[in-house]
Structures are given as C-alpha cells and as structure tokens.
Amino acid sequence: xxxxxxxxxxxxxxxxxxxxxxxxxxxxxxxxxxxxxxxxxxxxxxxxxxxxxxxxxxxxxxxxxxxxxxxxxxxxxxxxxxxxxxxxxxxxxxxxxxxxxxxxxxxxxxxxxxxxxxxxxxxxxxxxxxxxxxxxxxxxxxxxxxxxxxxxxxxxxxxxxxxxxxxxxxxxxxxxxxxxxxxxxxxxxxxxxxxxxxxxxxxxxxxxxxxxxxxxxxxxxxxxxxxxxxxxxxxxxxxxxxxxxxxxxxxxxxxxxxxxxxxxxxxxxxxxxxxxxxxxxxxxxxxxxxxxxxxxxxxxxxxxxxxxxxxxxxxxxxxxxxxxxxxxxxxxxxxxxxxxxxxxxxxxxxxxxxxxxxxxxxxxxxxxxxxxxxxxxxxxxxxxxxxxxxxxxxxxxxxxxxxxxxxxxxxxxxxxxxxxxxxxxxxxxxxxxxxxxxxxxxxxxxxxxxxxxxxxxxxxxxxxxxxxxxxxxxxxxxxxxxxxxxxxxxxxxxxxxxxxxxxxxxxxxxxxxxxxxxxxxxxxxxxxxxxxxxxxxxxxxxxxxxxxxxxxxxxxxxxxxxxxxxxxxxxxxxxxxxxxxxxxxxxxxxxxxxxxxxxxxxxxxxxxxxxxxxxxxxxxxxxxxxxxxxxxxxxxxxxxxxxxxxxxxxxxxxxxxxxxxxxxxxxxxxxxxxxxxxxxxxxxxxxxxxxxxxxxxxxxxxxxxxxxxxxxxxxxxxxxxxxxxxxxxxxxxxxxxxxxxxxxxxxxxxxxxxxxxxxxxxxxxxxxxxxxxxxxxxxxxxxxxxxxxxxxxx
Numbered sequence: 001x002x003x004x005x006x007x008x009x010x011x012x013x014x015x016x017x018x019x020x021x022x023x024x025x026x027x028x029x030x031x032x033x034x035x036x037x038x039x040x041x042x043x044x045x046x047x048x049x050x051x052x053x054x055x056x057x058x059x060x061x062x063x064x065x066x067x068x069x070x071x072x073x074x075x076x077x078x079x080x081x082x083x084x085x086x087x088x089x090x091x092x093x094x095x096x097x098x099x100x101x102x103x104x105x106x107x108x109x110x111x112x113x114x115x116x117x118x119x120x121x122x123x124x125x126x127x128x129x130x131x132x133x134x135x136x137x138x139x140x141x142x143x144x145x146x147x148x149x150x151x152x153x154x155x156x157x158x159x160x161x162x163x164x165x166x167x168x169x170x171x172x173x174x175x176x177x178x179x180x181x182x183x184x185x186x187x188x189x190x191x192x193x194x195x196x197x198x199x200x201x202x203x204x205x206x207x208x209x210x211x212x213x214x215x216x217x218x219x220x221x222x223x224x225x226x227x228x229x230x231x232x233x234x235x236x237x238x239x240x241x242x243x244x245x246x247x248x249x250x251x252x253x254x255x256x257x258x259x260x261x262x263x264x265x266x267x268x269x270x271x272x273x274x275x276x277x278x279x280x281x282x283x284x285x286x287x288x289x290x291x292x293x294x295x296x297x298x299x300x301x302x303x304x305x306x307x308x309x310x311x312x313x314x315x316x317x318x319x320x321x322x323x324x325x326x327x328x329x330x331x332x333x334x335x336x337x338x339x340x341x342x343x344x345x346x347x348x349x350x351x352x353x354x355x356x357x358x359x360x361x362x363x364x365x366x367x368x369x370x371x372x373x374x375x376x377x378x379x380x381x382x383x384x385x386x387x388x389x390x391x392x393x394x395x396x397x398x399x400x401x402x403x404x405x406x407x408x409x410x411x412x413x414x415x416x417x418x419x420x421x422x423x424x425x426x427x428x429x430x431x432x433x434x435x436x437x438x439x440x441x442x443x444x445x446x447x448x449x450x451x452x453x454x455x456x457x458x459x460x461x462x463x464x465x466x467x468x469x470x471x472x473x474x475x476x477x478x479x480x481x482x483x484x485x486x487x488x489x490x491x492x493x494x495x496x497x498x499x500x501x502x503x504x505x506x507x508x509x510x511x512x513x514x515x516x517x518x519x520x521x522x523x524x525x526x527x528x529x530x531x532x533x534x535x536x537x538x539x540x541x542x543x544x545x546x547x548x549x550x551x552x553x554x555x556x557x558x559x560x561x562x563x564x565x566x567x568x569x570x571x572x573x574x575x576x577x578x579x580x581x582x583x584x585x586x587x588x589x590x591x592x593x594x595x596x597x598x599x600x601x602x603x604x605x606x607x608x609x610x611x612x613x614x615x616x617x618x619x620x621x622x623x624x625x626x627x628x629x630x631x632x633x634x635x636x637x638x639x640x641x642x643x644x645x646x647x648x649x650x651x652x653x654x655x656x657x658x659x660x661x662x663x664x665x666x667x668x669x670x671x672x673x674x675x676x677x678x679x680x681x682x683x684x685x686x687x688x689x690x691x692x693x694x695x696x697x698x699x700x701x702x703x704x705x706x707x708x709x710x711x712x713x714x715x716x717x718x719x720x721x722x723x724x725x726x727x728x729x730x731x732x733x734x735x736x737x738x739x740x741x742x743x744x745x746x747x748x749x750x751x752x753x754x755x756x757x758x759x760x761x762x763x764x765x766x767x768x769x770x771x772x773x774x775x776x777x778x779x780x781x782x783x784x785x786x787x788x789x790x791x792x793x794x
Contacts, residue, residue, distance in 0.1 A: 016073045019078055019079045019082055022073060022074065022076065022079035023079055023082055023083055023086070025073075025074065026059075026074055026079070026083050026314070026317060027083075027310060027313075027314060029059055029074075030055055030056065030059055030313045030314060030316075030317045031309065031310060031313050033055035033058055033059065033313075034051050034052050034055040034313045037050075037051035037054055037055050038051040041054075042171075044413060045412050045413030045414075045415070045416035045417065046409060046412050046413065047167070047168050047171040047172070047374075047376075047408075047412050048167070048171055048308075049164075049167070049168075049376045049377065049408065050405070050408065050409050050412070052312055052313055052316045053316050053319075053380075053405060054405075055313060055316065055317070056313065056315075056316030056317040056318075056319060056320040057316075057320045057323060059074070059317055059320070060317065060320025060321060060323060061075055061320070061321055062320065062323055062324065062325050062326070065320075075321070080318075080321070083314060083317065083318055084318040084321075086311070086314060087311060087314040087315035087317065087318040087319075088278070088315070088318070089311070090307055090310070090311020090312065090314060090315055091279060091311070091312075091315050091377070091381065092264070092268055092278060092279050092282050093264070093282070093303055093307055093311065094307045094311065094312065094315075094377070095163070095279045095282060095283045095286065095378075095381075096264050096279075096282040096283065096285060096286040097286065097299065097300060097303055097304065097307060098163045098166070098283070098286065098487070099282070099283045099284070099285065099286020099287040099288075099289070100286045100289045100291065100296050100299055100300060100486075101166070101286075101291065101296070101300065101486050101487030101488075102162065102166075102188075102286070102287055102291070102486075102487055102488070103291055103486065103488055104287050106184075106185055106188055106488060113354070113358050114182065114185045114186050114189060115189055116354050117182070117186045117189075117351060117354045117355065118185075118186040118187070118188070118189025118190040118193070119189065119190065119193065120350040120351070120353065120354050121160060121186060121190045121347055121350040121351045121369075121372050122158070122160055122189075122190035122193045122194055122350070123193075123350065124346045124347070124349055124350030124353075125157070125158030125343045125344075125346030125347045125350060126154070126155070126158050126346070127346065128342050128343065128345065128346030128349070129154035129157060129158055129339060129342050129343040129346060130151075130154055132154070132338075132339060132342050133150045133151055133153075133154045133339065136150055136335065136339070137150060140335070144332075144335075145332060145393060145395050145396070146332050146335055146336060146393075146395060146396050146399070149391070149392040149393065149396040150335075150339065152386060152391055152392055153336060153339055153340070153392070153396060153399075153400060154339060154343060155197065155198065156198070156379070156382065156383065156386065156400065157339065157340045157342075157343030157344065157400075157403070158194075158343045158346065158347065159194040159197070159198055159379065159382070160187055160190040160191055160194050160347065160372060160373075161187070161191055161194070161375075161376065161378035161379060162184075162187045162188045162191035162192075163191075163376070163377070163378050164187075164374055164375060164376035164377070164378050164379065165183055165184065165187035165191075165371060165372065165374065166184060166187075166487045166488070167376060167377075168371060168374050168376070168412075168415075169183060169184065169371070170487075170536075172415065172416060173536075173538050173539045174371075174419070174421055174539070175483075175487075175488070175489050175535065175536060175539055176421070176489050176535050176536075176539040176540065176542040176543040176546075177419075177421030177539070177542055178364075178421070178424065178546070179364055179367060179368050179371070179419060179421070180421070181488075181489070182368065183368060183371045183372060184487075184488050186351075186372065187372060190372070198382060219274075220274055220275050220276070223273075223274035224274065224276060224280075227267065227270055227271065227274070227281055227284070228284055231267065231281075231284055231285050231288050232288060235263055235285065235288060236288040236289075236290075238259075239260070239288070239289055239290060239295060240290065242256040242259075242295060243290060243294060243295055246294050246295075250294075251294065251298065252294045252295055252298045256295070257298060257299065257302065260289070260295075260299060263285055264282045264285060266281075267281030267282050267284070267285045268281050268282050269281075277381075277385060279381065291486040292484060292486050292534075293484055296484070296486060297484035300484065301484070312377070315377070319380060319384060322384065322387060322394075322397060323397070323398055323401050324394050324397075324398055325398055325402075327394050327395045327398050328395065328398050328399060328402065329395075332395055332396075332399055333399065336396065336399035336400065336403065337399070337402075337403055340399075340400070340403035340404075340407065341403075341407070344373050344407050347369065347372055347373040348366070348369035348370065348372075348373055349369070350369075351365070351368050351369035351372045351373075352365040352366060352368070352369045355368055355369075363418050363419070364418075364419060366414075366418060367414075367415050367418045367419035370411045370412075370414055370415045370418075371415055373407075373411060374408050374411060374412070375404045375407065375408050376408070379404060380401075380404065383397065383400055383401070383404075421539075421542045422542060422545065422586050424546065424549065425545045425546055425548070425549035425586070425588040431756065432548075432552065432553065432554050432588055432589035432590065432756050433554055433555070433589065433590045433626055433629075433755050433756050434554050434555055434590060434626055434629045434630045434633065435622075435625050435626050435629040435666070435755065437554050439471065440470050440471050441471065442471070442472055442473070442474055443465075443467075443471060443472070443473050443474070443554060443633075444473075444474045444476070444551055444552050444553045444554055445462075445465070445473055445474070445475050445476070445553055445554065445555050445556075445557065446475075446476040446477075446478065446544075446547065446548050446551060446553040446555070446556045446557070446589075447462075447475065447476070447477050447478070447556075447557045447558070448477075448478050448480055448544060448556070448557070448558045448559065449477060449478070449479050449480065449511060449559070450480055450559060450576060452510055452511060453563060453596075454559045454596070455510075455511055455514050455515070456514075457559075457594060457596040457749065458477070458557070458594075459514065459515070459518050460610070460612075461557065461594060461706075461751075462475055462518065462526065463518075463610075464612050464614065464634050464637060464640055464706070465630075465633060465634060465637075466633055466634055466635075466636045466637035466640070467522060467525040467526045468525055468636070469524050469525055471633075472524065472525050472526060472527065473525070473526050473527070474527045474529070474551075475515070475526060475527065475528045475529070476529050476531070476547070476551050476553065477511070477515055477528060477529070477530045477531065478530075478531045478532075478533050478543075478544060478547065479508055479511050479530065479531065479532045479533070480533055480535075480540060480544075480579075481532065481533065481534045481535075482534075482535075482536070482537060482575075483534055483535050483536045486534070489533070489534060489535035489536070489539075489543065490532075490533075490534045490535075491531060491532070491533050491534075491535075491543065491547075492508075492531060492532040492533075492534075493529075493531055494508070494512055494529075494530045494531065494532065495529055495530075508530075508532050511530065512530045515528040515530055516528065516530075531547070533547075537575035537576075537578070537579055538575075540579055541579055541582035541583050541586060544556070544583060544587075545583070545586055545587055545588055548587060548588055548589055549588045553589050554589055554590060555589055555590040555591070555592055555630070555753075556583065556587050556589055556590070556591050556592070557591075557592045557593075557594055557751075558579075558580055558583060558591065558592070558593055558594070559576075559593075559594055559596060560580075560593055560594060560595040560596065560732075560740075561574075561576040561577040561580065562595075562740075563596060563597075564595070564596065564597035564740075577731070580593060580731055581731050584711075584731060584754055587756070588756070589756050590626050590753065590754060590755050590756050591753075591754045592630075592751050592752065592753050592754075593711075593731065593732060593736075593751070593752040594749065594750075594751050595732075595736070595739075595740050595749055595750040595751075595752070596749055597747065597748070597749050610639065611639045611640075611641070612634075612637075612639060612640045612641070612705045612706065613640075613641045613643070613703065613704045613705050613706075614631055614634055614640055614641065614642045614643070614704060614705065614706050614707070614708065615642075615643045615644075615645060615700065615703065615704035615706070615707040615708070615748075616628050616631045616642065616643070616644045616645065616707070616708045616709075617645050617647065617697070617707060617708070617709045617735060618644055618645065618646045618647070618663075618667070618710075619646075619647050619648075619710070619713055619719065619735070620648075620663050620713060621663070621710055621712060621713050622662075622710075622712075622755040623710030623711050623712050623713070623733075623753055623754050623755050624663070624709075624710035624713070624753075625662060625663060625666050625710075625755070626710065626753045626754070626755035627708040627709060627710050627751070627753040628644065628666055628667070628670060628708070629666065630708060630751075630753065631644070631708050632669070632670055632673070632674065635670075635674045635677070635680055641679040641680060641681075642674065642679075642680045642681075643680070643681040643682075643683065643703075643704070644667075644670060644681070644682045644683070645683050645684075645685060645696070646667065646682070646683065646684040646685065647685050647687055647693055647696065647719070648684065648685075648686055648687070649686070649687065649688070649719060670682065687719065689719065690719050690720060693719050694738060697735070697738055697739065697746075700739070700746055700748070701746050701747065702747065703748075704748045705748050705749065706748060706749045706750070706751060707739065707746075707748055707749075707750050707751070708750075708751045708753060709733070709735045709736045709739070709750065709751075709752055709753070710733070710735070710752075710753055710754075710755075711731075711732065711733035711736065711752050711753060711754040712733060712754065713733070713734070713735070720734055728741050729741075731752075732750075732752045733752060736750050736752040
C-alpha cells in the first residue's frame, strides 16, 4: 500500500513503498541517464531530443523495465500515475514557454519566398505520401492492422512543427545563421498549416470513433473562439498592465508571475472542459504574452532550466510506457517505415526546390530541408493524442515512434556536417584591412556596443580617426543585447525602422541619439548607421561577422570585457570575453579590441574640442603594420599627435636594413610623410630581451591617451621568451596584456589590433597562448554577395 512519506529504513520502512520516494528515484535515474547520453551523443551531432527519448525508453517497460524488480517498484501503478501527471504538467509549461518565446507577427512580416517555402514544405509531403497510401490500400487487405491508420500516418509524417525547428536550431547554435532565420520563419508558416490540418483530422476521426452527432462540434468550435477572445481581450491587457506597472530596469513582481501561472492553469482547465487538448489553451496564452523583458524574460528565466532539466526527461519516461516494441513485426515495419521515409523525403524536396530557385547553394538547401524535416516533442505529443483517442493502434504507434527516432537521429549529424554558418564570410578573397585600403575613398568601419558606457569612447575613437570630405568614414554601430524571453533573434535597422523596440527604447535611443548628434556635427564626413542585434551570445559572432561582410568593413572595433573606472574595475559578463575570442578567429576583416579608460572616457567629442596623444608600439608583423596604418590615418587629424616607438633586436637591425620587408616599407612611409610634422615623433629603441622591452613599456605612464599595439608577434623572437606563461588575457597578446594587467601603472586606453588573418580559403585557427603571424598572398578580388534568401531585418 503506497503512502506519501516514509519513516526511514531505521524504523523498518521500505522507502520504495512510498510515492514520493519512488518518484524521486524515477526522476534521478532518468535525469542522470539523459545527462550521460547527452555527453555521448551531442558531440556526434545529435540534438537534445534524441538523448531524452532514448533515456525514457531505456528505463521504460520495454527495456530495463522488463527486469522484475525494476518493474515492481518503478512502474507500480500509483507512483507511475503521479509521475505521468507531473510530466504532462511539465509539457504544458514547456509549450507555454515556447509560445512566450514566439513572435506571432513574424508570419505577417515574412516575404513571399518564405511563404512559398513554408507552403511547399507542408504540401509536397502529402503529394508524395497520399498517392503511396492510395496504392498501399489497394494492395493490402482491409484486415491488416495498419490498414485503417495509413492516411493518418501519412498526414502525421508530413507535419512540421515550429517549436521543434527552433529547438533544433538552438541546439546547433544556428539561430543567427541565414538558413536558421529562414527556417524559423518558414516553419512558422508551415507549422500553422500543419496544425490546422491535424486539428481537422483529429476532430473528424474523434467524431467518427465515438459516433458524435448533433451540436457537439459547433459548440466546441464556439468554445475555442471564446477562449481565444478571453485570452486576447482580457488576459493580454492584464499582462500589458503588469508591464506598465513595472519600473524600467526593475524585475517584475512575484505576484505578477504567480498570476501568470494561474492563467496557464485556467486556460488548460478550460481546454479540457471543452474537449480540446490540455496544451491548447496554455500555448495560445504563451503566444499572447509580450515577448522579451520584463515579463517574457522573467518567465523564461524562472522556468526554462526546470523544464528542460526535469520535466522533459520525466515526460519521455512516462511516454515510454505506451511504447510496445514487442508488437512490431516485419510485415508492418516494411509498410510503415517506407511511408515515413516517403513523407520525410517529400519535406526535403519541398524545401530544397524553392530554395534552389532562390539561388541558395545545394548544400545549404539540403541542410535547410533536413532542419525542416526534423521531428521532436510536438510530434510525439500529437502521436500520443492519436493513440489516446484510438485513432491509431498500438502497433502503428510503436512503428511511428521508431520512425521518428531513427529518421531524426540520422538527419541531425548530416546537418552539423553540411552546414557551416561562417562559410559565407570566411570565403572572402579580398583584403579587408586598413593597411590595404586605398587612400581618398570611403573607409567602412564597424563597432560593437554592449552598454551605454561604451558610447563615449567609441565616439572619441571615431573623432580621432580623421574623417574628411575626401576620405569619409561609414561607421556601422551594432548595439548587442542578449536574447531573453524570445526564441527568434532580431536585427533592427534603425535607419529603415525609426520605431525602436519599446522594451529597449531607453538604451537604444540614447545610443542612437549620441551617434546621430556626432554625425550632424560632421556633415559629409561621417555617416553613422545604428543597428540593434538581439541574439544569444553563443551565436552573436555569426551575426556580427555576417554584417561586417555585407558592409565590407575594413575593421571591427569591439570593447574589452573589463571596464576601468575611477571607482574600480568592472567585469562585464563572461560571454562578452568569449564573443571577442570568436570574433578574433572568424572576423572577415581586421579586429580592434578597445580597452577603455583615460581620456577616451572623460573627453566629450560632442561638446568640446580635445587634443589626443597617440602612441604606436611597433615591433614586427602584420598586426603591428595594421596598427601603424590606422595611426597614420589619425596623424592627418590636426588635434592628434602620433608617436611611433620602434622596438628591435640587435641581431635583426642589420638584416632589416639590408632587406626591405613590409615592416620597413610602412615605417619608411611614416617617416617620409609625417616625421616632418613637428607634432609627430618617431623613436627607435634597441632591446636585447623581454626584460628591457618591459622596462621601456613601463615608461609609457602618463604619456599617451591611446596606444595602438599589434596582437600577434613572431613566437621565436627572444623579446617574448617566457611572456606567454604569465599572460592574463591571451586575446590581447603579450604586449597589450602588460599595459592593462593588474600590476600595470599605465593609465591610457589601448587599442589591440589584429589584421585580417585569412584570405579566401587560407584560414588559420589561432591558439590564444601561442600566436604566430599569418603570411598569405592576396587573391583575386571577390566581394561577399548575400544570398537572395536572407530574411530582411526588422
């Protein structure tokens, strides 16, 4: 007899006779198995769905559940029913959260191509599978077990789910990619069509199975409309009122969150009363929740980890009880599996054909088709619903679960192998550097901003860059925001859409106004374009690199992850440091990491005229040449003084004069063009080892507002012996690390420059602890052309 609580083994109780203990054991076993399978399968290219469903089946009654003791205790009726109820509750919350993350207006903003792909991907599988079913029904005997379920199986196999597509893209970190953006919008179109089609089939089959006549169906439809109207006209205005009552920058009240939970339960209960699936009401309510902060992000932050870590594994564990592989025979297997493959192939063809028509590469189109063809938890829920209403039998259910698992497990690694979101900007064959940019033309630059505090240093840096009428600067600024409370990344072009996102209007508008004010002070000299990118930090570098490639930027300037203030040092979130490392590896142009402190923060280029002292520490290599090339542009500014300090080893001094190398040529160019100007200076220091070099660097205190240094230098140089062992920030390189380390007394700002480290296919991944200069030959000029399939920005 199962009870709630156990007295413990020391009082002679068996803990497994108690419901709570058995549930805890079930959850522990399934969650640990899921984590272990994720550890094994995720590196092989699988998504989180496969480890979860396999862990559920592993402990289900078909496998380990066959062991007598396991079946006796884990699958005892009362604890198992409790586990099933809890898992269904978790599924309800999961789909509610997916609704919260979804922006329904995206369907209206998608273009004609997206609609075409979404509809083709939804309709072509039926074109492939329905004739195949028609042929099977003429060949098979009506007494065959799966005969009556063939049309339903074909319709189910042809369905597409927006939630499954988004989950797959999140697991593969492809939300920011071109194919990812297109898959999100296309799956929303095809998902709506599939949901309507499935709802129609389910209602019709349900009526026929239970011989329902009269006014049942019209009343059910009216009740559904009433529930939707209540959600849109009553509950959504209440949620908007909650947002208005929440002060900007403050977390939403806990009472508001509890009220949302009550709304979710009420909508689920109402759906059950009118005969609809229990997740229908919560899903519609989730779509009505305003996405993003403060409400949407608060709900996601509170529930996401609990749902994915506990409730979802328990759902797959409870679902395993319905799976009966003993019923699977070869005769039905050779009927259902080819049908599932036919529908799967139809979805791929329905995606690839319109994609090729829109000039998408074949490999990207195949990857796109496999992404759209994936199946997951939404399909399993719908399959359970069909089984619950006896629309399909146990044998058909088992066959469809098998098809769902192996088709998804086989297609996921192919997507990971075929599609690389970085190849569009890694294939650049033209130099995107300041050193190789012609003079007297537009200089395109791009800057990233995380907080408002990054704005003044960027404006000061832009002022020092000497924009003129003959050589203007096009400055593209991307305000980066972490994706919260939504599933779809957003790129807002504030030139095309002056209406900022209300939830971020204060921050974004202040940044926009600051740069627009500077642009107005420099007519015909500076063109500033501001964007806001809301995306996950894990894939944010893809968005930045893609925009840098499209804008043909010569240099990308990003803030350092530490901010130096008079009150102390502020460390920004760790993902920002990881983001900078990704950009150093994959940026299609030169990269500058701006360490902000000193006069770049205190000076205000909008209200006063400032004089800047700029130093360039030149040793050798392409990164140092890129830093000097940028400093030579600054030297044209009448309010900028540039001092070049050349450090060289004794044994290399003679060789450099005998052989003119690129380093000597650019130094010669600086001496010829700028050494005659009194405010500029050139100094050469001969050093023997790293100790003497450090001593010279220590003398820079109080001398410069900004120092430009290269990030990478030759590893065999004696100047750097032993320095990599003590480096704190590998992304800055050895020299810059000495300037910004905790024991440094230098109080100016530092720009760490890395020249574009690839040309075309000559791409080198650099280790952050041992950096070598990359020498590549410039190939034929070839600009990046964006695919015609790119989803337009908001």
